[in-house]
Amino acid sequence: xxxxxxxxxxxxxxxxxxxxxxxxxxxxxxxxxxxxxxxxxxxxxxxxxxxxxxxxxxxxxxxxxxxxxxxxxxxxxxxxxxxxxxxxxxxxxxxxxxxxxxxxxxxxxxxxxxxxxxxxxxxxxxxxxxxxxxxxxxxxxxxxxxxxxxxxxxxxxxxxxxxxxxxxxxxxxxxxxxxxxxxxxxxxxxxxxxxxxxxxxxxxxxxxxxxxxxxxxxxxxxxxxxxxxxxxxxxxxxxxxxxxxxxxxxxxxxxxxxxxxxxxxxxxxxxxxxxxxxxxxxxxxxxxxxxxxxxxxxxxxxxxxxxxxxxxxxxxxxxxxxxxxxxxxxxxxxxxxxxxxxxxxxxxxxxxxxxxxxxxxxxxxxxxxxxxxxxxxxxxxxxxxxxxxxxxxxxxxxxxxxxxxxxxxxxxxxxxxxxxxxxxxxxxxxxxxxxxxxxxxxxxxxxxxxxxxxxxxxxxxxxxxxxxxxxxxxxxxxxxxxxxxxxxxxxxxxxxxxxxxxxxxxxxxxxxxxxxxxxxxxxxxxxxxxxxxxxxxxxxxxxxxxxxxxxxxxxxxxxxxxxxxxxxxxxxxxxxxxxxxxxxxxxxxxxxxxxxxxxxxxxxxxxxxxxxxxxxxxxxxxxxxxxxxxxxxxxxxxxxxxxxxxxxxxxxxxxxxxxxxxxxxxxxxxxxxxxxxxxxxxxxxxxxxxxxxxxxxxxxxxxxxxxxxxxxxxxxxxxxxxxxxxxxxxxxxxxxxxxxxxxxxxxxxxxxxxxxxx
Numbered sequence: 001x002x003x004x005x006x007x008x009x010x011x012x013x014x015x016x017x018x019x020x021x022x023x024x025x026x027x028x029x030x031x032x033x034x035x036x037x038x039x040x041x042x043x044x045x046x047x048x049x050x051x052x053x054x055x056x057x058x059x060x061x062x063x064x065x066x067x068x069x070x071x072x073x074x075x076x077x078x079x080x081x082x083x084x085x086x087x088x089x090x091x092x093x094x095x096x097x098x099x100x101x102x103x104x105x106x107x108x109x110x111x112x113x114x115x116x117x118x119x120x121x122x123x124x125x126x127x128x129x130x131x132x133x134x135x136x137x138x139x140x141x142x143x144x145x146x147x148x149x150x151x152x153x154x155x156x157x158x159x160x161x162x163x164x165x166x167x168x169x170x171x172x173x174x175x176x177x178x179x180x181x182x183x184x185x186x187x188x189x190x191x192x193x194x195x196x197x198x199x200x201x202x203x204x205x206x207x208x209x210x211x212x213x214x215x216x217x218x219x220x221x222x223x224x225x226x227x228x229x230x231x232x233x234x235x236x237x238x239x240x241x242x243x244x245x246x247x248x249x250x251x252x253x254x255x256x257x258x259x260x261x262x263x264x265x266x267x268x269x270x271x272x273x274x275x276x277x278x279x280x281x282x283x284x285x286x287x288x289x290x291x292x293x294x295x296x297x298x299x300x301x302x303x304x305x306x307x308x309x310x311x312x313x314x315x316x317x318x319x320x321x322x323x324x325x326x327x328x329x330x331x332x333x334x335x336x337x338x339x340x341x342x343x344x345x346x347x348x349x350x351x352x353x354x355x356x357x358x359x360x361x362x363x364x365x366x367x368x369x370x371x372x373x374x375x376x377x378x379x380x381x382x383x384x385x386x387x388x389x390x391x392x393x394x395x396x397x398x399x400x401x402x403x404x405x406x407x408x409x410x411x412x413x414x415x416x417x418x419x420x421x422x423x424x425x426x427x428x429x430x431x432x433x434x435x436x437x438x439x440x441x442x443x444x445x446x447x448x449x450x451x452x453x454x455x456x457x458x459x460x461x462x463x464x465x466x467x468x469x470x471x472x473x474x475x476x477x478x479x480x481x482x483x484x485x486x487x488x489x490x491x492x493x494x495x496x497x498x499x500x501x502x503x504x505x506x507x508x509x510x511x512x513x514x515x516x517x518x519x520x521x522x523x524x525x526x527x528x529x530x531x532x533x534x535x536x537x538x539x540x541x542x543x544x545x546x547x548x549x550x551x552x553x554x555x556x557x558x559x560x561x562x563x564x565x566x567x568x569x570x571x572x573x574x575x576x577x578x579x580x581x582x583x584x585x586x587x588x589x590x591x592x593x594x595x596x597x598x599x600x601x602x603x604x605x606x607x608x609x610x611x612x613x614x615x616x617x618x619x620x621x622x623x624x625x626x627x628x629x630x631x632x633x634x635x636x637x638x639x640x641x642x643x644x645x646x647x648x649x650x651x652x653x654x655x656x657x658x659x660x661x662x663x664x665x666x667x668x669x670x671x672x673x674x675x676x677x678x679x680x681x682x683x684x685x686x687x688x689x690x691x692x693x694x695x696x697x698x699x700x701x702x703x704x705x706x707x708x709x710x711x712x713x714x715x716x717x718x719x720x721x722x723x724x725x726x727x728x729x730x731x732x733x734x735x736x737x738x739x740x741x742x743x744x745x746x747x748x749x750x751x752x753x754x755x756x757x758x
Contacts, residue, residue, distance in 0.1 A: 003393065005233075005235075006234075007229075007231065015036065020049055020074065022074055040224055040225055041063055044068070051196050053211075054199070054220050055198075055201055055221050057203055057222070058223065058225035061368055061371070062225050065164075069101065073106060075160060076106075076132060076159075080108060083130075084132045086133070086164065087137060087161065089165055091315070097164070098134055115138075137169075146423075158188050160197075167202045167204045170407045171408065171679035172676065175409045176416050178215070179424075180475070181214065181215050186428075197217065203364065204406060208220065234381070236393040237259070237263075260276055264287065267349075272349045276335070276353075277366045284308045285310070285514065287308075289308075308335070309322075313495050337362065348369055348377075349377060353366050353367065355383070356381065356388055360399060385711050386711065387640035387699045391702070394702065408680035409679075410678070414442075414677060417442060418449070418450060419473040422471040424438070426471055430447065431462040434462075482498050483524070484496055484531070485512060486531065499529070504577055506524050507521065507596050518538065519534060522534055526599070540591055543583060551572045552570075553569070563736070564613075566689055567607075568683065570606060572604050573605060574603075576599070576601070578595065581594075605674070608682040608685040610668070613666060613667075617732075620735055629724035630733050631657035631668075631730075632726075634729075636655070636722075637730060640696075640699070653682075655670055693738055697731060700731050703727075705727070708727035
């Protein structure tokens with residue numbers, strides 16, 4: 001345990017029920033044990049009742065739901081014709097809200113979910129009769145807006161739109177959702193509706209600005225949290241170093257997954273209801289399986305009170321696990337961030353966070369899942385063997401006492417704007433007046449380009465979509481339809497994996513875990529989006545390896561720092577999974593490497609990169625034979641530390657380093673956004689390059705290893721097997737870059753300087 005932070009308990013500040021709240025609504029809350037609201041709930045509810053768009057940005061467990069339920073239910077009770085729409089990023093959250101709203105027992109509200117799990121026969125009833133529809137951005141985009149004629153009555157009477165957990169709408173996904181909401185506003189206005197938006201967010205930097213950018217209208221923020229909070233003990237935990245396997249081998253650090261499983265086991269044996277957040281789907285399955293096995297060894301049968309939870313499970317499995325957790329039948333759960341959001345998990349005592357989740361906002365959101373009843377709670381961040389995690393557990397000031405990040409999204413991203421304008425035109429012809437809604441000048445330029453390409457046709461009444469089918473637009477940037485995982489012998493469907501992850505997770509020969517049971521992939525059929533698997537318990541795991549090529553398309557901005565150049569621009573990235581390693585479980589020994597024949601993936605995105613002249617590298621102490629390893633190590637560490645200053649995690653970004661890139665003609669390190677058109681992360685890195693690279697250098701230098709390890713310069717997603725790496729050279733590379741930048745003005749996104757020295 002490297003640090004313990006104690007967050008003291010906080011008393012609540014209550015307020016009177018507003019005079020406009022109907023007695024039956026107040027009584028409904030009273031029947032649920034809510035005798036008086038907190039002050040921030042009344043403030044937000046009153047603003048919304050007066051027709052002002054509002055975002056309620058307070059901590060986990062602060063009762064944000066009452067802040068929007070009170071004005072919405074009031075309007076639905078007072079006006080029997082009014083309707084309301086609730087939008088959540090996850091189905092579990094909508095299902096939880098449905099239980100809450102239905103539990104009030106108010107007549108004629110008729111709440112109902114409308115998502116991909118809603119049976120076909122139920123959808124007509126929801127359209128015709130429900131006055132409070134709960135859905136998600138995907139269903140709004142794919143189902144409701146394209147069929148808006150059938151929703152005309154609902155849209156005409158739409159009084160409120162609630163956007164829950166709005167801080168999750170970031171990057172490319174958030175930019176898409178911003179346009180989906182603009183399309184919703186446009187169609188509601190077409191039928192005479194003018195809804196008030198109420199947004200709920202975790203604590204975030206500048207929530208009013210982020211919410212305004214998301215919905216496209218000015219939004220007022222309520223950020224003063226008046227709810228009570230039990231004391232929180234927050235520990236930072238670094239797994240110990242293991243004894244060396246041999247005298248001449250470096251010591252390795254114990255796996256964070258194994259450490260989390262041990263902590264979860266100990267917590268459950270002590271009767272502590274605990275939720276463990278795990279970064280990956282496979283990791284959640286591994287932690288649940290190891291914990292179950294250890295519990296059964298201690299107390300036979302106790303392992304049944306632990307489960308895994310992740311995206312990709314079937315609806316029935318998800319609902320059963322959620323109910324078992326709420327009822328107390330489950331004492332422990334190993335979950336991906338699918339349960340980070342506001343599902344009401346009453347009675348949890350502790351949260352284990354296996355690996356920094358990428359942002360301080362997510363860290364506090366996850367920690368806040370414990371102690372929701374006002375009781376004291378414990379949160380533990382277990383560090384992975386990763387540069388950022390290692391840095392954070394030894395620099396607690398980077399986590400505690402600092403504001404959380406602002407949400408990054410860019411509705412002007414051309415890879416988002418163009419397709420969304422096509423969607424809008426397919427729903428109703430675009431008019432000149434509509435273009436202001438979608439971004440003004442940038443929207444006009446995009447429409448002109450779409451017209452030139454033939455996607456849209458100009459008529460006196462507006463721009464029309466020229467094709468018969470609807471545009472195929474993927475909000476989440478997953479690269480296509482999800483791949484179904486099917487058992488070869490029985491045809492049983494286990495779940496799905498998003499297309500973007502399928503090459504690495506479901507290639508032929510891959511080991512796939514489901515609720516602790518191991519399967520091996522027989523065949524991945526990309527055309528039909530199906531992976532056939534059979535049950536098997538091999539004594540090895542699989543790890544995909546890939547190759548990446550990158551070319552510079554254009555330079556937006558750069559800083560000429562003499563022998564160093566710092567650039568921001570567009571790049572084309574080609575990535576291909578080419579092989580996989582089989583590694584012995586336990587020892588990690590590589591058994592073999594097997595080739596794969598999978599198609600390449602192409603991505604045009606935004607990157608930040610720096611170049612260093614060979615002379616400057618040699619002057620810094622890096623010999624030419626060490627250029628590749630030094631640059632490669634610096635790239636890995638820079639990717640690992642970027643989440644410290646940008647709202648991302650290392651899986652949102654990629655990188656490439658080379659001793660002589662064909663476009664820059666110099667030793668170069670690239671870091672790029674892993675989303676089409678970019679997601680704002682590279683821009684943030686460019687603007688704060690000195691802070692970012694200084695933290696990177698400090699993390700490498702502070703690590704006690706000699707030649708590089710996962711705590712500093714090794715990467716868990718390196719397609720080259722972390723070879724070559726030269727740790728001392730990485731420090732020297734960064735010294736050269738930082739020295740040059742220190743003598744140069746800070747990056748200006750509008751700058752157009754002369755090219756740097758070669």
